[in-house]
Amino acid sequence: MIDFTLWDIVRNLLLAARWTVVLSLIAFVGGATLGFVLTVLRLSGTKWLRYPINIYVDIFQGTPLLMQMFLAFFGAAALGFNVSAWAAASVALILFTSAFLCDIWRGCVEAVPKGQWQASRVLGMNYLETMRHVILPQALRLSVPPTVGFSVQVIKGTALASVIGFVELTRAGTMLNNATFAPFTIFALVALFYFALCYPLSCYSRHLERQLYDAGLR
Amino acid sequence: MTLVCVKDLHKSFGELEVLKGVDLDVASGEVVAIIGRSGSGKSTLLRCLNQLEQHDGGTIEIAGQHLDAGAMTPNDLSRNVGMVFQSFNLFPHKTVGDNVMLAPTVVRGVDKTVAERLAREVLDKVGMLEKFDAYPAQLSGGQQQRVAIARALAMNPKVLLCDEVTSALDPELVGEVLRVLEALAKEGMTLILVTHEMKFAHDVADRVVFMHQGRIHEQGPPRTLFEHPETSELKQFISAIL
Known part of the structure; x- marks a missing residue:
């Protein structure tokens, strides 16, 4: 058996953390883009747009992300599409993120x-002129703290991509544990990595919240 | 010349009938003050004139533009009708200058430099030119309301609707706003004001309209109306507020 030093473990986790970061970015950028379009369509008032979007949001908020991952991966395979773990995880996370951001941002516009x-x-x-020049600039300021706060959920959500075989931080931890049988060390390190990614964002979100408060907007 | 012509105006909110047939003609350059108890339909009447509320029956004609019940609001209604609100409703993320310039540039497509000249002109008129680069939050209530008036004037409306524009102000700030309105009236601007400022209605309005239970109950020149009210409802209203 190969001997793993602590440095070997940390190095491997660091390499895998790249993919956690990349997957988070894909989910966030993709989800924000889709979520923005959905928010504007949903608020435009036409019920033919509003109802389907409401249902979409309810479905993705009302089911576990894990099931969404499974469906994106195995469901697509059952339908005859051969999707990679990459693609399935990205699609599931983008849809999940867009549904939550759509709801968060709707609240900001209505505020x-x-x-x-x-x-x-x-x-x-x-409508569009009012949105663009009056409502969105104000809603945008209100939306930054909850949006940054939600990005923490996205980062932690990427851990679920490990169940469909995508090698990110959590999956790398599991694999290292299988080789080293040192679960406490490894998963403590994995948790530490997640914390290092999420904690600065949480702090930043709180800081932004305080700024809004001081500006008298909340 | 009749600028605003309202005939048999009806408006209900669900079961509640707020306007039960209002007829009102306003001549160009006339200053009309609408008074009455809360719930008498004053504000609803005003909000029907610019279609913030769509009326259910009757006709409205403003500067030759027909507003029919149930029809789409014409896009260019704002060319004729401006409005100032009780709560100012300035855009808090924009400077005073940008607040005034926004609608001319976006709606009219006016060139930025032309819009700025126009904004300076109307802000000067309400005595707020030196606050061109300030944000609304840095201004007093009275100053904010004067900017709101300037913002409405920048669209060069034929009639300006004022919905209790001094009700949200501290007493010592009411005067500066009323002076601006008085100056506008002197210039010949057509004003329709819902107001609780009876002295202002008395001194500035050409005609006072008393609304009661969704109808125009009594109207006439301010002196006649305040000093010789005919109906018992108006007598009661006047004695209650004096």
Whole structure:
């Protein structure tokens, strides 16, 4: 049997942490883009757009991310599509993230006072002009703290990609444990890695929240 | 010349009938003050004129533009009708100047330099030019309301609707806003104001309209109306507020 030094373990976890970061970024950028489009469509008021989006959000908020991963991976295979763990994990995380961000951002848009809509309306601005110039700039400021806060959930969510064979931090930890039989050391290190990724974001989110509070917007 | 012509206006919110047939003509350059108890339909009448509320029956005609019940609001209604709110509703993320310039540039497509000249002109008129680069949160309530008036004026409306524009202000700030409105009235701007400032209605309005239970109950020149009210409801209202 090969002997693993502590450095070997840390080095391997560091290498795997890259993929946790990359997968988080894919999920976040993809989910934010899709979530933004969904938010604007959902708020436009047409019920033919609003209802399907509500159902979409409810489904992804109401089922475990783990099941979404399984369905994206095994479900696609059952339908005859041969998807990689990469693709399945990315798709599942993007959909999951978009549903949550769509809901968070809807709340932020609705938190902008009604009078702003009315003032824009009497000045002759239409829906899109009002959104662009009046509502979104204000909603955006409100949305930054909860959005950064939610990105922490996305990072931790990537751990579930390990169950479909995607080698990220958690999966690497499991593999190292199989080779070294030192679960406490390894999973403590894995947890530490996640903490190092998430804690700064949590702090940043709290800092932004305080800034909003000081600006008198909350 | 009749600028605003309202005939048999009806509006309900669910079961509650708020306007039960209102007829009102306003001439160009006229200053009309609408008074009455809360719940009498004053604000709803005003909000129907710019279609923030869609009326259920009757007709509204403003500067030749017909607003029919159940029809789409014409996109260019804002060309004719401006409005100032009780709660100012300035855009908090924009400077005073940008607040005023936004609608002319976005809605009218006015060039940025032209819009800025226009903004400076209307802000000067309300005495707020020196706050061009300030944000609304840095201003007093009275100053914010003056900016809101300037923002409405920048769209060059034919009639300006004022919905209790001094009700949210500290007493010592009411005067500066009323002085601006008085100056506008002198310039010949058509004003329709819902107000609780009876002295202002008395001194500045050409006509006072008393609303009661969704109808115009009594109207006339302010002196006649305040000093010789005919109906018992108006007598009661006047004695209650004086």
